Amino acid sequence: MTDTLTVMTPMQTRRYHHGDLRAALLTRAEETLREKGPAALSLRELARDLDVSHAAPSRHFKDKQALLDALALTGFDRLAETLAASQEDVGETFAERLGAIARAYVDFATANAELLDLMYAKKHDPTASEALVAASQRWGEQLVELIAEGQHRGEVRQGPMERVGLPLFATLHGFASLAVSDMLPAEALEHGLDDVIAHMLRGCAPE
Amino acid sequence: MTDTLTVMTPMQTRRYHHGDLRAALLTRAEETLREKGPAALSLRELARDLDVSHAAPSRHFKDKQALLDALALTGFDRLAETLAASQEDVGETFAERLGAIARAYVDFATANAELLDLMYAKKHDPTASEALVAASQRWGEQLVELIAEGQHRGEVRQGPMERVGLPLFATLHGFASLAVSDMLPAEALEHGLDDVIAHMLRGCAPE
DNA sequence: ACAGCATTGTTGGCGGCGTCTACATTCGGG
DNA sequence: CCCGAATGTAGACGCCGCCAACAATGCTGT
Secondary structure, X not given: OOOOOOOOOOOOOOOOOOOOHHHHHHHHHHHHHHHHOHHHOOHHHHHHHOOOOOOHHXXXXXXXXXXXXXXXXXXXXXXXXXXXXXXXXXXXXXXXXXXXXXXXXXXXXXXXXXXXXHHOOOOOOHHHHHHHHHHHHHHHHHHHHHHHHHHHOOOOOOOOHHHHHHHHHHHHHHHHHHHHOOOOOHHHHHHHHHHHHHHHHHHOOOO | OOHHHHOOOOOOOOOOOOOOHHHHHHHXXXXXXXXXXXXXXXXXXXXXXXXXXXXXXXXXXXXXXXXXXXXXXXXXXXXXXXXXXXXXXXOOOHHHHHHHHHHHHHHHHHHOHHHHHHHOOOOOOHHHHHHHHHHHHHHHHHHHHXXXXXXXXXXXXXXXXXXXXXXXHHHHHHHHHHHHOOOOOHHHHHHHHHHHHHHHHHHOOOO
């Protein structure tokens, strides 16, 4: 994501057209979000950072909420990648795979706390909301795959997968969400996840 | 300009001092939050609603965040009451009691969605944050009591209570949080909670 | 090649917001 | 009963999101 476009010639730093302002806005917005928190995110300051007039962002996002929605979407995309990657160098047992995905989710959550807040914020445009629900369910499906495999191996109780999956989804999201909002003592964060994983495994073990 | 004082119509209840502006601010703020969402919450509009000058709120809350923090605190108080009440007319088995508290929590969450968002928002003043963490742990303790009782009855696995409780806390909070952010289809909301409760029970059943 | 149009960026302005300071009124304890 | 503390008011400042009018650029069909 280097700005190969914006810095074509070393001399020429300023052009009328930015090249890819939309992407630049999203990138910079996420940095600001991470570094200074959601309250410090303003379209005008973003524009200043990118050396662009204060109204330029409106060409790419119809309002501030639209930018936040887009940011949340990229968050879900990166989350899905992260979770997929977590399944690559890991054993075959359901316990191992669930553990891996759980750790990956919590790691992502703590490493992207403010972004996660945004992803699940109850504030989205109704239209963008559809896309976001779809995105969140995309990672739900990664859980579902895992469960299907576990059921096939006889390591997970039978039943419709969304009924087995929802409690896992909720538990994982809940723990991550608590961790993110600093509601857990540091010690609970470290060793707590192990207990949570064990709890999930018991919860969906075959009867 | 002082005729409001000297020539006051009998019904005119307008006084220089409001009486209990602080409480009125909190009450009205929660209404606005519920009815028009967090984005529509502004100190100035709040002041207008209550017929006071735009700077009056600053006498009671040093800034907007302070008001939000206070609002979150009252939320935790009401939540604790609600959960306590849920244990009153319910059977003695751990399953019944956990079910009752879970339903009460989810009911509170859906009935106070925006407030719950605020309560767990990662945005608080460091100083107020202490109070909030304490408040959130107060309801954690209600869970802990329940677990202790369940262990005593032999219906819950042994072990340090925070280690048994954390997964329950996380699951419950996660489900409520998902419900609140509209990430669950309506059907999952209704029947999903039963599955989640069953999952929790299996997760902390004696070995 | 180039005219015409859509895209993208700029400038200026509007009203609302949060916060600060200076001032006014009221309350309550010596 | 008076004086300081609490509480409310009035005005100003700078920032914000958003809008409308205008300017530069890119692209496409002929």
